[in-house]
Amino acid sequence: MQIESPPTEKPYEKSEGERRGLIIVNTGDGKGKSTSAFGLALRAHGRAKNVKIYQFMKVPSARFGEHRVFEKLGVPIEGLGDGFSWKSQDIEHSAQLARDGWLRAKETILAGEHFLVVLDEITYPLIYGWLGLEDVLQTLKERPTHVHVCLTGRRCPAEIIDLADTVTEMKMIKHAFQAGIPAQRGIED
Numbered sequence: 001m002q003i004e005s006p007p008t009e010k011p012y013e014k015s016e017g018e019r020r021g022l023i024i025v026n027t028g029d030g031k032g033k034s035t036s037a038f039g040l041a042l043r044a045h046g047r048a049k050n051v052k053i054y055q056f057m058k059v060p061s062a063r064f065g066e067h068r069v070f071e072k073l074g075v076p077i078e079g080l081g082d083g084f085s086w087k088s089q090d091i092e093h094s095a096q097l098a099r100d101g102w103l104r105a106k107e108t109i110l111a112g113e114h115f116l117v118v119l120d121e122i123t124y125p126l127i128y129g130w131l132g133l134e135d136v137l138q139t140l141k142e143r144p145t146h147v148h149v150c151l152t153g154r155r156c157p158a159e160i161i162d163l164a165d166t167v168t169e170m171k172m173i174k175h176a177f178q179a180g181i182p183a184q185r186g187i188e189d
Contacts, residue, residue, distance in 0.1 A: 022149075022166060024150040026150065026168050028169035031188075034152050038053070049115035050116075051118070053070065055080060057120075059081060065185070123157070126160075
């Protein structure tokens with residue numbers, strides 16, 4: 001490790017642009033995509049902003065750690081799917097759940113009543129062909145100007161990345177699973 005001197009001057013100038021809703025993408029093969037989106041949701045909720053979270057691959061009855069805490073805080077989080085595809089008993093049913101869920105998420109985005117809408121794991125139904133990319137792009141373009149939307153998932157389509165204001169790619173350097181360590185409750189759920 002090389003020691004650095006801390007900056008003594010502000011490393012950037014204040015932006016003069018207008019404040020508006022952002023499209024934020026968290027993608028890549030590393031951990032932290034959903035966790036980062038949940039951090040945004042907590043930050044917005046902490047500022048008394050209206051937040052809604054949709055999870056495209058989680059079942060409506062899911063009780064992961066994030067569901068428990070968001071329920072306590074009064075932040076609505078809704079599972080729209082039936083789990084990951086390898087667990088599905090009926091892929092067409094999974095696809096229909098994604099399409100039905102997208103209609104609810106789209107309505108929420110366009111209604112303009114929420115400061116932040118999180119579309120967690122939306123990239124999977126997109127890359128599986130369950131959702132139309134053009135409809136998602138059009139909705140993002142037509143959303144009210146104050147609505148922020150955060151999309152998560154691996155292999156985000158380039159068209160969404162091009163449209164987005166902020167894109168972060170999570171890169172896996174090392175993962176405990178590779179060393180044979182199973183998922184840990186409270187860390188990965």
